[in-house]
Amino acid sequence: MAIKGNLRDVGLNQLLNLIYLAHKTGALAIENEASRADARLYFKEGKLIQAALDGKAPRLTEIMVRVGKLTPEQAKAIHARSRVDTDKELGLLLIQNGILNQQDIIQGVKNYLLEAVYQIFTWRSGNFRFDPNLLPPDERITVAVTLDHLIIEGTRRVQEWEHLKDELPDLDVPLKFAERPDLNLRNVSLSVEQWKVVSFINSRNTIRQIASFLKIDEFQIRRIVYGLQTAGLVDVLPSPVAASAPRATAPVPSAPVGRSLITRVIDRLRSL
Secondary structure, three states: OOEEEOOOOOOOHHHHHHHHHOEEEHHHHHHHHOOOOEEEEEOOOEEEEEEEOOOOOHHHHHHHHOOOOOOOHHHEEEEEEOOOOOHHHHHHHHHHOOOOOOHHHHHHHHHHHHHHHHHHHHHOEEEEEEEEEEOOOOOOOOOOHHHHHHHHHHHHHHHHHHHHHHHHHOOOOEEEOOOOOOEEEHOOOOHHHHHHHOOOOOOOOOOOHHHHHOOOOOOHHHHHHHHHHHOOOOOOOOOOOOOOOOOOOOOOOOOOOOHHHHHHHHHHHOOO
């Protein structure tokens, strides 16, 4: 018999704890009421084995690109060599061609599963349904992830999410580069995601526009911007974009900013 409910009444941590303690096998489908996003999580004997967001589970090559273990060009080349295009064949081709090894694939799939579930932890409401004994197709590569540590980390991220919402309550505002001549540039270290956001910082682009264009969810964009703020690299402008300035559907890349902080950071990093 299926189990139904809403995340308002039963939190994801409680659902996962039930599945974990009862060693359940089946599929948990969830629809986020706020964004209309949906997710499907598969479990076997109380362990997470696969996750699908927005209606479909990504192929193995897509997962490897998302977690940074493959380039899009490498993924395209592997697909061109595939005959039946199943995840198991794609994995075998990756190993045979010396692009990845078995551990790379296992760790990549595991990282994807964890990040997918951590994202769902931020959903505060949404209908869910657990159907017992449903499993993903056999051709998919699955990795068993225990739920006890996942639940602890997911709960911690919910607390972080609440903190980030307090620090950055409004995403419909632009960012600007901060001028900090006293900043020790040797201590500046930006992630790939932070550099992507930095490339779109100007008065015409709101935080929400940048997140939408880069396909970053609200939790991640808040975390990235908060990190840039904490490092003293950016400031959030106090007021929304002026009504006289046309709001683009996609963000505009940053124009050169003279000897702003970010330019000095780049110059300094190149010279180190």
